[in-house]
Amino acid sequence: MSGGHAAARTLAGALSIEALTAGYGGTPVLHDVSFALQPGEIVALLGANGAGKTTLLRTLAGLMPARSGIIRLDGTNLTELATEERARRGVALVPEGQSVVAELTVEENLRLGSLWRHRGSARESAIKAIYELFEPLARRRSSAGHQLSGGERQMLALGRALITEPLVLALDEPSLGLAPLTIAKIFGALRDIAADRGLTVLLAEQNVTSALSIADRGVLLDLGRVVADAPSRELLRDSTLRHAYLGF
Numbered sequence: 001m002s003g004g005h006a007a008a009r010t011l012a013g014a015l016s017i018e019a020l021t022a023g024y025g026g027t028p029v030l031h032d033v034s035f036a037l038q039p040g041e042i043v044a045l046l047g048a049n050g051a052g053k054t055t056l057l058r059t060l061a062g063l064m065p066a067r068s069g070i071i072r073l074d075g076t077n078l079t080e081l082a083t084e085e086r087a088r089r090g091v092a093l094v095p096e097g098q099s100v101v102a103e104l105t106v107e108e109n110l111r112l113g114s115l116w117r118h119r120g121s122a123r124e125s126a127i128k129a130i131y132e133l134f135e136p137l138a139r140r141r142s143s144a145g146h147q148l149s150g151g152e153r154q155m156l157a158l159g160r161a162l163i164t165e166p167l168v169l170a171l172d173e174p175s176l177g178l179a180p181l182t183i184a185k186i187f188g189a190l191r192d193i194a195a196d197r198g199l200t201v202l203l204a205e206q207n208v209t210s211a212l213s214i215a216d217r218g219v220l221l222d223l224g225r226v227v228a229d230a231p232s233r234e235l236l237r238d239s240t241l242r243h244a245y246l247g248f
C-alpha cells in the first residue's frame with residue numbers, strides 16, 4: 001500500500017477485514033472472516049446471539065488480538081496497533097451497553113470524549129455541534145449519565161464517539177432496550193451523519209429490519225463465518241436466507 005503524504009491526504013475510511021480469525025483462549029470464534037466497507041458506506045453486521053459480531057468489533061478496535069488475518073484502514077495495517085493508536089487513526093467503537101460515564105454530566109462526558117482531539121474554542125464548537133445533532137442532549141447537558149433515559153444515553157454514547165471525528169464508526173447493538181420510535185430517531189440521525197460526513201459505519205445489530213433500513217449492505221455471520229454479504233434490498237428479498245438466519 002502507498003504511504004507518506006499522498007496517502008495521508010486521501011484518508012477516507014475504507015475498511016477491509018481480510019481472512020480474520022480470532023477467539024478466546026483455546027476457542028476460535030471468528031473463522032477466516034473477510035469483507036470490506038467503502039468510505040461512507042453503512043454496513044449492517046448481522047447474525048444470531050453468539051455469531052461473533054461483538055468479537056469482530058472488539059478485534060477491530062484492538063480490544064482483543066487477531067489470531068491471523070489483517071484489518072486495514074485506508075490501506076494501513078491496523079492489526080498490530082494498540083487500541084489508542086487505532087482510535088487516533090479514526091476507529092471509534094460504541095460498545096454494547098454504551099460507553100457513558102454514569103457519574104459525569106452530559107457535558108463532562110462530551111468534554112472527556114473530545115480531550116485528545118480538540119483544544120480551547122475548537123472543543124467548545126465540537127460540543128455545540130453534538131448538541132445540534134442531538135437536541136435532547138443540549139437540554140440535559142447538566143444531568144448525570146445515570147439520570148438519562150436509554151435513548152438519551154445512546155445519543156450521548158454516539159456523541160462521545162462522533163466528537164473524536166472518526167473515519168470508521170463501529171456500533172454494537174445500539175438499538176438494544178430502546179423503544180421503536182427512539183430507534184427510528186437514532187438510526188435516522190446515524191444515516192444523516194454518515195451521509196453528511198462520509199463516515200463509514202459498521203453496525204452490529206440483532207434488529208435486522210431497522211439496521212437494513214439504513215444500511216447499504218448487510219454482512220451475515222453464522223458461527224463466526226460470513227454466510228452472506230449483499231446489498232440490504234437483496235438480503236430483505238431473500239426469503240430462504242431470512243428464514244434460515246434472520247428469523248423473519
Ligand code: ATP
Binds near residue numbers: 029051052206
Ligand atoms: P450477541 O448478539 O449475543 O452479543 P455476538 O454475535 O456479538 O452475540 P459474540 O459476543 O462475539 O457474539 O460471541 C461469539 C462467541 O464467543 C460465543 O460463542 C460466545 O459464547 C463466545 N464468547 C464471547 N465472549 C467470550 C469470552 N469473554 N470468553 C469466552 N468466550 C466468549
